[in-house]
Amino acid sequence: MTYQELFQQISTKRSYLCVGLDTDIQKIPAHLLKTDDPIFEFNKQIIDSTADYCVSYKPNIAFYEALGPKGWESLQKTVEYIPKSHFTIADAKRGDIGNTSGLYARAFFDKSSSGLDFDSITVAPYMGSDSVTPFLAFEGKWVILLALTSNPGSSDFQRLNVEGNTLFENVLRTSQEWAGAERMMYVVGATHPSDFQKIRAIVPDHFLLVPGVGAQGGNLEEVSKFGMNKSCGLLVNASRSIIYASNGTDFAEKAKQEAQALQQEMAIYLDKYL
Secondary structure (H helix, E strand, O other), X not given: OOHHHHHHHHHHHXXXXXXXXXOOOOOOOHHHHHOOOHXXXXXXXXXXXXXXXOOEEEEEOHHHHOOOHHXXXXXXXXXXXXXXXXXXXXXXXXXXXHHHHHHHHHHHHOHHHHOOOOOEEEEOOOOOHHHOHHHHOOOOXXXXXXXXXXXXXXXXXXXXXXXXXXXXXXXXXXXXXXOOOOOEEEEEOOOOHHHHHHHHHHOOOOOEXXXXXXXXXXXXXXXXXXXXEOOEOEEEEEOHHHHOOOOOOOHHHHHHHHHHHHHHHHHHHHHHHO
């Protein structure tokens, strides 16, 4: 999916919602455990109920890897089921050098190799350019680089002062030498609303993947006000608040209601801030 195609989806749906498929076998409704593939059945119903209100899906790979080969199979079926109109993110946070990153890229981008064909992948930048560029070797695929994450420990390293700038600011500046706004996004947590203006000054045109709205308490209006650019430039992720809105047989309907509420709020902010 291109930059313009993603913006078109946002404009059409009046939404910049990304639904995180952090599907935990220990949290899904008990009645699904009787099905042949409980993880996929859960995801399928979540996708069916939320697809009209979001533009992206983000499976967190750890939840699938923890289940071994069956989890990988559930992931593959999930990615194939997601409508082609939706931007897909492998939330894998990979990052290694040389051939290893190349193999990670094949795992998530080369369907003939692994069975998976995501649009993008989250990547850790700590090992530098040669840990990121192998992912960019796949034409049309996106790297979503960790910049300022939403977790409490993010300040341990990301806010360290490096020659007058924080480390995350250096990540933003340096990585623009590797790819432009058409191929690279950045992860910026919703729990850091005061930093969005500073970040936009460095990366005015890039999309930002914003976790932390919902269960983590991030403020959607603040993120929208300070993070939006002329092409919206935001994918705001909500996971637990949507997919676990209910643990009963009505889980899909409750997920739909949560996604719809976020979409309606986003439509207001698109009119207000875009």
